[in-house]
Amino acid sequence: QVQLEQSGADVKKPGAAVRVSCKASGFTFTDYYFHWLRQTPGQGLEWVGRINGKSGDTMYEKRFLGRISLTRDTSITTAYMDLSNLTSDDTAFYYCARGPRGVVSTPLFDHWGQGTLVTVSS
Amino acid sequence: DTQMTQSPSTVSASVGDRVTITCRASQSISTWLAWFQQKPGKAPRLLIYKASTLQDGVPSRFSGDGSGTEFTLTIISLQPDDFATYYCQQYDTFPLTFGGGTKVEI
Numbered sequence: 001q002v003q004l005e006q007s008g009a010d011v012k013k014p015g016a017a018v019r020v021s022c023k024a025s026g027f028t029f030t031d032y033y034f035h036w037l038r039q040t041p042g043q044g045l046e047w048v049g050r051i052n053g054k055s056g057d058t059m060y061e062k063r064f065l066g067r068i069s070l071t072r073d074t075s076i077t078t079a080y081m082d083l084s085n086l087t088s089d090d091t092a093f094y095y096c097a098r099g100p101r102g103v104v105s106t107p108l109f110d111h112w113g114q115g116t117l118v119t120v121s122s
Numbered sequence: 123d124t125q126m127t128q129s130p131s132t133v134s135a136s137v138g139d140r141v142t143i144t145c146r147a148s149q150s151i152s153t154w155l156a157w158f159q160q161k162p163g164k165a166p167r168l169l170i171y172k173a174s175t176l177q178d179g180v181p182s183r184f185s186g187d188g189s190g191t192e193f194t195l196t197i198i199s200l201q202p203d204d205f206a207t208y209y210c211q212q213y214d215t216f217p218l219t220f221g222g223g224t225k226v227e228i
Contacts, residue, residue: 035218045166045209047218061217095165107177108213109156112165 002026004096004113011119017084020116022096024077030054033099034079035109036070038092048094051079054101086120093117124148124212128221135226139200143224145193145210154214157186157195160223161206169208170195200226 007021022034036048049060051070058070069082079096096113100106125148135141145155153173158166168177170186173193183198197204205228210221 044222045211045220047216047220059216097165107156107168107171107175109158109166109211110168110171110177112167115165 002098002111004098004111006094006096006113006116009117009119011121012086014087014120014122016086016120017082018086018090018118020081020083020094020096020118022079022081022113024053024079024098027098028104029072029074029077031101031104033101034070034072035097035099036079036081037095037097039095039115040089040092043092048081050099052101053079083118086118088120091118091120123217124151124215124219126210126212126219126221128208128210128224130224131222132225132227134228135200136228137200137202141197141200141204141226143195143208143210143226145188145195145221147191147193147212147214150190151212151214153189154212155186155188155193156211156213157184158209158211159204159206160209166209197226 003025005023012018030053032053033050035050039045051058067084072079093115095115097109099108127146129144155173157170160166169180174186185196187194207223207225209223
């Protein structure tokens with residue numbers, strides 16, 4: 001069955017960086033984009049960016065430009081989100097979710113990871 | 123960016139009630155709209171995509187309608203499992219954007 005398994009909760013100090021991983025199974029990794037989203041009580045749900053599982057091409061929400069990097073390792077079917085220069089405003093649940101690349105007809109965001117809580121605190 | 127506005131932010135309802143949630147887009151998004159249900163501590167769950175297409179496994183008491191800038195999610199005969207927060211999301215243009223959510227409470 002389709003699964004997106006994310007890494008565990010993390011606590012970081014302001015100015016640090018965090019890496020969240022998303023291990024995919026049960027489907028062909030390269031047929032999909034992997035989107036990253038986050039959810040905070042104040043800002044609700046927001047889209048962070050996406051990576052093409054086949055080519056590695058990325059697209060980012062402009063407010064994260066300069067401190068976000070999405071990568072993937074097709075050999076272990078895992079996508080990664082690196083976010084640097086953290087502030088308390090980055091405290092949130094981070095989710096990965098899959099989206100079709102056009103070679104498949106599944107709907108966008110039909111499967112999500114379980115979420116990873118990143119807490120930024122001094 | 124396309125702004126998504128949901129109303130109401132909270133709705134109080136009882137089991138068996140009919141509930142309608144509205145979502146408005148700041149510009150036309152055709153039918154590139156999805157609805158999600160979220161329960162505390164869980165990831166959002168896709169209910170409806172392309173404004174009115176029910177995702178596999180979602181009960182038929184959920185329905186979606188609309189196009190352009192006005193959309194609705196209707197739950198007929200609310201069940202105990204339906205008390206949750208609902209979000210709309212547009213995928214017409216990047217950045218993808220979500221509504222602020224509607225909490226359906228008892």
